[in-house]
Amino acid sequence: MINDAHCHFFSPGFFTALGREAGIDDAPRAVPAKLGWEAPGDDAALADRWVAELDRHGVSRATLIASVPGDEASVASAVARHPARFVGFFMVDPSAEEAVARVTNAVTTLGLRVACFFPAMHHVALDDPRVDRLVEAVAAQPGAAVFVHCGVLSVGVRKKLGLPSRFDLSLGDPLAISRLALAHPRLPFIVPHFGAGMLRETMMAADACPNILVDTSSSNSWIRYAPGWTLNGVFKTAMSVLGPSRMLFGTDSSFFPRGWQRGIYESQKTAMREAGISESDQSLILGGNFDRLFSNQ
Ligand SMILES: [Zn+2]
Numbered sequence: 026m027i028n029d030a031h032c033h034f035f036s037p038g039f040f041t042a043l044g045r046e047a048g049i050d051d052a053p054r055a056v057p058a059k060l061g062w063e064a065p066g067d068d069a070a071l072a073d074r075w076v077a078e079l080d081r082h083g084v085s086r087a088t089l090i091a092s093v094p095g096d097e098a099s100v101a102s103a104v105a106r107h108p109a110r111f112v113g114f115f116m117v118d119p120s121a122e123e124a125v126a127r128v129t130n131a132v133t134t135l136g137l138r139v140a141c142f143f144p145a146m147h148h149v150a151l152d153d154p155r156v157d158r159l160v161e162a163v164a165a166q167p168g169a170a171v172f173v174h175c176g177v178l179s180v181g182v183r184k185k186l187g188l189p190s191r192f193d194l195s196l197g198d199p200l201a202i203s204r205l206a207l208a209h210p211r212l213p214f215i216v217p218h219f220g221a222g223m224l225r226e227t228m229m230a231a232d233a234c235p236n237i238l239v240d241t242s243s244s245n246s247w248i249r250y251a252p253g254w255t256l257n258g259v260f261k262t263a264m265s266v267l268g269p270s271r272m273l274f275g276t277d278s279s280f281f282p283r284g285w286q287r288g289i290y291e292s293q294k295t296a297m298r299e300a301g302i303s304e305s306d307q308s309l310i311l312g313g314n315f316d317r318l319f320s321n322q
Pocket of ligand 1: 031033277
């Protein structure tokens with residue numbers, strides 16, 4: 026069984042937000058055309074496309090991340106259409122005035138499960154009181170969780186459109202999650218890409234906080250930042266600190282026609298085998314942990 030804990034939902038709303046920044050009209054069609062991608066159609070068509078894609082690859086369930094603040098409704102409609110297949114994540118900008126109301130609405134009325142923070146992108150530190158209020162709003166909803174992007178951050182689509190990415194990478198320190206995770210011991214905190222270059226800090230925070238998990242998604246090309254790092258070495262380190270129950274397999278799939286990134290799955294399977302991870306532990310990482318975390322209530 027495979028469940029993918031990191032897929033983006035590049036909805037018409039996502040392209041509209043990018044088009045507004047880039048000065049492109051008719052963005053849901055024009056932006057993908059400019060990128061050499063397929064237009065998403067409407068939210069329902071895109072949701073159905075993802076289900077067909079997951080079926081083609083034997084993937085049972087996947088997260089869908091609303092990848093700009095304010096796009097919660099698109100993922101909510103995809104989840105409502107295919108509740109057995111999708112878990113809804115959404116990006117939140119803590120500097121937005123209505124952020125608490127948006128988060129509360131997303132995890133209650135809209136049925137989304139995970140609020141995603143990008144401190145480097147939104148220039149709001151994790152010890153900011155605005156973040157505390159948002160995390161409290163998520164923690165009040167049983168079954169909800171928090172996702173915090175740490176380490177290196179680059180948004181490929183912004184680069185391709187020539188949009189500036191004035192990120193403050195110093196704000197993406199996983200150690201800053203520990204204060205929040207200790208304050209909310211029953212709330213899961215997911216750190217994508219093993220901390221995206223901050224593996225050591227992610228392991229330190231996770232060692233102190235049993236409610237911190239990692240996802241394994243993307244090509245993890247950050248391993249080139251330190252001498253001698255390999256993907257199987259990363260899996261070994263994560264196994265020794267987190268054990269098999271706090272790792273969530275993910276690909277970071279996003280657009281069509283590329284679709285679901287089987288190559289990422291294959292390379293992680295190889296890395297896990299090389300790391301000596303047993304078949305039963307691999308099945309937790311590849312799907313079991315996802316189902317435990319995101320049981321369909
Ligand atoms: Zn991603």
